[in-house]
Amino acid sequence: MSKRKTRSVIRLTASYVVLVILAICSIYPALWIIMGAFRPGTALYSKTLIPKSLTLDHFRELFNSRIILFPQWYMNTLKVAIFSMLLGVLLTLLTSYALSRFRFRGRQNALSVLLVLGMFPGFMSMIAIFLLLKEMQLLDTHVALIMVYAAGAPLGMTLISKGFFDTIPRSLDEAARIDGASNFKIFTHIILPLARPILTYLALLQFVGPWGDFIFARLILRSKDKWTLAVGMWDMVSSNQNSNFTLFAAAAVLIAVPITILFMLMQRLLVDGLTSGASKG
Structure with a gap:
């Protein structure tokens, strides 16, 4: 493999790695908020991204609270x-x-x-x-x-x-x-x-x-x-x-x-x- 082709492969691989990292940094916080909306309790912190049980109580409270x-x-x-x-x-x-x-x-x-x-x-x-x-x-x-x-x-x-x-x-x-x-x-x-x-x-x-x-x-x-x-x-x-x-x-x-x-x-x-x-x- 020529040096030019090797550099092209390295550059392309590095570009994909950077894009994947940026995608994770962008999607993960939004996904955490979405999962937090369905998580029971009041704390947003959790040991797992996906909660063990899902609830719609928070959405009901938004529309029923005085x-x-x-x-x-x-x-x-x-x-x-x-x-x-x-x-x-x-x-x-x-x-x-x-x-x-x-x-x-x-x-x-x-x-x-x-x-x-x-x-x-x-x-x-x-x-x-x-x-x-x-x-x-x-x-x-x-x-x-x-x-x-x-x-x-x-x-x-x-x-x-x-x-x-x-x-x-x-x-x-x-x-x-x-x-x-x-x-x-x-x-x-x-x-x-x-x-x-x-x-x-x-x-x-x-x-x-x-x-x-x-x-x-x-x-x-x-x-x-x-x-x-x-x-x-x-x-x-x-x-x-x-x-x-x-x-x-x-x-x-x-x-x-x-x-x-x-x-x-x-x-x-x-x-x-x-x-x-x-x-x-």
């Missing part, structure tokens, strides 16, 4: 995530379409500002946002969460969606304008039908963000019946002296199921939207 308002938290999070997704995607699409198709003074500066602002973490502006919402009397409301989540969407996703719109031939716009179509009609009847991959990508990202956000929701929401899932689950563990981890695991499984299903069903469109949006800047 202290843990899990169904209410679930609906609150679903409402905030859906409306944030709709408004955030709309703002992102309009912003990216304007920056991609129109040429106006300050366009390059606007792109630079979006790029720079997108580099800063969102929690840096939380104090200012908190004071602003307090003056507007929007604290402890879901409207405040929806407004902030939706307004922040263009900062992180405009450049990617603009890159996707740049891949759509401008000749389609010009042909539509010759036929008398307005910019809004071109956007709704030509651009959006061709933008299904990036639309799926934006919708999933804008849905997942509010779905799992804890820091901002904990800062704004004060009433227990208005909490989202992240805030409620944090309180679920902290108020029980960090002992009821199997109940926490059951809630984590229920939270992860819809997101996992969405990613599995839309995986192809998600990848197409990401790769196409990154091909042009």
